Amino acid sequence: MNQPVYMDYQATTPLDERVLDVMLPFLREKFGNAASRNHAYGWEAEKAVDEAREQIAALIGAKAKEVVFTSGATESNNLAIKGVAEMYQEKGKHILTTPIEHKAVIDPCKRLEKDGYDVEYLEVDKFGQVSAEQVRNAIREDTILVSIMAANNEVGTLAPLAEIGAVCHEKGVLFHTDAAQAVGKIPVDVEAMQIDLLSISGHKVYGPKGIGALYVRRRNPRVRLVAQMDGGGHERGMRSGTLPVASIVGLGEACRLAGLEMKEEGARLTGLRDRLHQKITSELDEVYLNGHPDQRLPGNLNLSFAYVEGEALMMGIDDVAVSSGSACTSASLEPSYVLRGLGVGDDLAHTSIRFGLGRETTEKEVDFVADRVVGAVKRLREMSPLYEMAKEGVDLNEVRWNPVAD
Ligand SMILES: *Cc1c(COP(=O)(O)O)cnc(C)c1O
Secondary structure (H helix, E strand, C coil): CCCCEECECCCCCCCCHHHHHHHHHHHCCCCCCCCCCCCHHHHHHHHHHHHHHHHHHHHHCCCHHHEEEECCHHHHHHHHHHHHHHHCCCCCCEEEECCCCCHHHHHHHHHHHHCCCEEEECCCCCCCCCCHHHHHHHCCCCEEEEECCCECCCCCEECCHHHHHHHHHHHCCEEEEECCCCECCECCCCCCCCCCEEEEEHHHCCCCCCCEEEEECCCCCCCCCCCCCCCCCCHHHCCCCCCCHHHHHHHHHHHHHHHHHHHHHHHHHHHHHHHHHHHHHHHCCCEEEECCCCCECCCEEEEEECCCCHHHHHHHCCCEECEECCHHHCCCCCCCHHHHHCCCCHHHHHCEEEEECCCCCCHHHHHHHHHHHHHHHHHHHHCCHHHHHHHCCCCCCCCCCCCCCC
16 A cells, blocks of 8 residues: 555654664764763763754754753653743742643643643634733733744744744843754744744654754753653753663754755645645635644644535545544544634634645645645535535525424
């Protein structure tokens, strides 16, 4: 059987071959422990880790010393949010975030609420953005942290990071951003954007799974964290545990490549994504874009197809690997909480599809996927009495589905 066409790059990205190549020696003969100070095996590993730290820092405008290795963005978010909350609890217990963050931010916040913290979820607009003005108005005396994601993993919407960072610094509040989707895809600069903590995930940038990093600002201000993992005091005491050298080397190389190729690749993906969007909407009506029309990730297209069942649509395009905002594909019964946060109605949320394009996506694949989607939606709508009624001009909101004698 042929593998389906992969269009789920926001879920994960394949390991770049070039990344694998630089990793392999560290899975073979260069197996030293980066913490071994007494022999060449250790020095070799430590040198490789230092180089990767430089490469990651360079991509986000940071210093190598400000990069803390973790197991991924989930851990980075946990360390940033819980670590700051614990460290600064004397100053206050108020935290600002949004309802459309990744679960790896929402759930640590929920945990903190149970522990007596006051987490405020700022309302996002219909595109999924909060403004710096909203942040300014919500900051209080006891606010210790603002956590707002750089790019949303479902709808691709980008946050006005520089504006929010400026407000946070003016008010003396730490600013964390979950940048798992943004780093390596769009320019991110912790200085220009005044970011204090930033989460990175290896497997979203064509690096390995199980590796990530947290940027922790060392100056203006110096951010302090309570470690969430106790052990040998690695990573300046912020994250104990023997460093996975091969994975770290891979993340470093992935960041180096992303920095080199981001501009060109971003333009290529924007073109492909717009082509996909255009091909679909030129053949189908009642297709709605979720997220921001232009402030969005180059490789993300999230569409809702009115009058089709999300599940049926997913089955109709089973030779394409995409994600859906529909309930039944995930463990929960609710449709996507992100789309709900944007004010998308349940009907349209249930019929949403996220197309994630990336480094290996070709124009041929885009055309194939567009054809499959158009064909499937047309077929399903032909069988839909609702679509037929809507086409005949019946206002479905006026229809009494269940007439009772009155
Ligand atoms: C994938 C993702 C995460 C989780 O990253 P892991 O490295 O898989 O733990 C967190 N936040 C966002 C926005 C993501 O896309």
